[in-house]
Amino acid sequence: MARILVIGGGTAGTAAGLALRKAGFEVTVHEAHPTAAEDIGAFLTLASNGMRALAQIDASAAVTATGFELTALSVLDGTGAELANRPLAGADDPLLRYRCLRRGELNAALQAEAVRRGVDVRHGARLVSVEAGPDAVTAHFTDGGTATGDLLVGADGLNSAVRHSFAPDTRPAYAGERVFYGYTTEAPVTEGTGRITLIRGSAAAFGYAVSPTGETYWFARVTGEPLPPGDLADDTPDRWRELLLPLLRRDATPAAGIVAATTDSIMVTHATEMPPGASWRTARTLIIGDAAHAASPATGQGASMALEDAVVLAKALRDAPNIDKALTAYESLRRSRVEHNIAVSGQISRRADSPAGPAVATPPPTEDELLRHLAWDTDVWTLARDA
Numbered sequence: 001m002a003r004i005l006v007i008g009g010g011t012a013g014t015a016a017g018l019a020l021r022k023a024g025f026e027v028t029v030h031e032a033h034p035t036a037a038e039d040i041g042a043f044l045t046l047a048s049n050g051m052r053a054l055a056q057i058d059a060s061a062a063v064t065a066t067g068f069e070l071t072a073l074s075v076l077d078g079t080g081a082e083l084a085n086r087p088l089a090g091a092d093d094p095l096l097r098y099r100c101l102r103r104g105e106l107n108a109a110l111q112a113e114a115v116r117r118g119v120d121v122r123h124g125a126r127l128v129s130v131e132a133g134p135d136a137v138t139a140h141f142t143d144g145g146t147a148t149g150d151l152l153v154g155a156d157g158l159n160s161a162v163r164h165s166f167a168p169d170t171r172p173a174y175a176g177e178r179v180f181y182g183y184t185t186e187a188p189v190t191e192g193t194g195r196i197t198l199i200r201g202s203a204a205a206f207g208y209a210v211s212p213t214g215e216t217y218w219f220a221r222v223t224g225e226p227l228p229p230g231d232l233a234d235d236t237p238d239r240w241r242e243l244l245l246p247l248l249r250r251d252a253t254p255a256a257g258i259v260a261a262t263t264d265s266i267m268v269t270h271a272t273e274m275p276p277g278a279s280w281r282t283a284r285t286l287i288i289g290d291a292a293h294a295a296s297p298a299t300g301q302g303a304s305m306a307l308e309d310a311v312v313l314a315k316a317l318r319d320a321p322n323i324d325k326a327l328t329a330y331e332s333l334r335r336s337r338v339e340h341n342i343a344v345s346g347q348i349s350r351r352a353d354s355p356a357g358p359a360v361a362t363p364p365p366t367e368d369e370l371l372r373h374l375a376w377d378t379d380v381w382t383l384a385r386d387a
């Protein structure tokens with residue numbers, strides 16, 4: 001039985017731990033943060049494809065115990081007029097319904113489930129270097145500790161140390177917009193829970209959803225230059241509110257009222273994306289999730305893509321005759337899908353008419369093909385060989 005080291009206990013890493021365990025591997029997850037509750041600030045929406053991936057690794061219940069479901073979407077223009085109002089994909093299936101939750105809650109739920117199933121999750125283990133040998137790979141940690149396995153999976157996010165170990169020149173780039181997000185219980189919105197509203201404002205793309213306890217989760221994406229270095233670390237909600245409000249007050253929508261009602265929970269980050277075509281692997285090392293294919297958040301697919309990665313990787317290692325063939329199969333099934341998402345999301349972030357980079361060479365999998373890639377019982381080695 002292969003021993004697999006997963007570096008990073010975020011969405012990609014803990015889901016990979018669960019999936020690899022289900023596929024019969026001995027797996028250890030090494031997370032730099034000392035506790036499970038890292039990055040409580042940001043929230044995200046898991047789409048029906050991410051929920052489908054979770055169902056393949058029997059982790060739906062663990063995740064639906066936290067956050068709240070979304071079943072409908074409204075789209076407004078800058079005048080507040082409704083452009084669309086429809087059910088979200090998967091709305092009629094409790095396992096596939098969109099879910100809105102804080103990123104820290106998602107990771108904590110997945111980590112607890114992994115531990116419950118016997119996955120060894122080690123906190124406070126920050127990888128510093130990777131030593132590859134002909135028969136094994138060794139991870140070195142900041143505390144001087146080491147771990148050795150047959151394969152090392154880097155799920156260590158945007159600034160991946162694992163990626164740096166074999167592709168030091170590959171870095172995420174600014175994707176053209178600043179992303180603000182926040183929470184308030186004082187917002188003057190009247191609709192109930194279960195709906196996400198997207199607003200195509202004249203100066204910002206805005207979105208909000210109300211939790212069952214009446215808390216409004218919101219984000220605002222503002223196209224433009226990156227904030228000056230150092231500003232992202234400036235934890236000043238008043239400043240972000242004053243920066244956003246004039247942009248949102250240009251429109252007759254609920255956005256400005258929601259932000260005005262938000263007192264201390266406003267955060268900002270840059271949208272970033274990985275360049276297409278970058279290397280994902282060496283003989284015994286592979287990167288997944290944001291480490292490999294971070295995309296701007298415009299399509300809201302980063303965490304769902306990370307969950308899909310985990311399922312397809314575990315199946316590839318289960319079904320292929322050896323690690324090299326498994327990683328080749330994994331990459332052939334995943335690259336076009338995630339790079340298509342990077343291109344589409346970046347185009348939305350830049351409010352551009354066409355993608356910034358070269359066209360993705362291979363078309364992404366169709367809906368039916370994706371279902372086969374994810375379904376736990378299909379043999380992905382055969383699917384990749386026949387593709």
Ligand SMILES: Cc1cc2nc3c(=O)[nH]c(=O)nc-3n(C[C@H](O)[C@H](O)[C@H](O)COP(=O)(O)OP(=O)(O)OC[C@H]3O[C@@H](n4cnc5c(N)ncnc54)[C@H](O)[C@@H]3O)c2cc1C
Pocket residue numbers: 007008009010011012013030031032033038042043044045046047103125126127128155156157158159160161179181269288289290291294297300301302303304305306
């Ligand atoms: C503002 C914003 C909004 C977003 N909204 C959405 C959304 O609505 N829907 C969606 O699907 N996605 C969304 N995303 C994207 C989503 O958050 C990411 O794609 C997803 O969290 C990636 O998961 P990951 O596990 O690959 O990386 P991460 O979540 O970054 O996890 C990496 C983990 O590795 C650990 N780590 C880092 N370095 C080391 C090291 N050297 N050694 C050991 N451990 C290490 C970190 O502590 C962390 O726990 C959004 C992103 C942003 C920025």
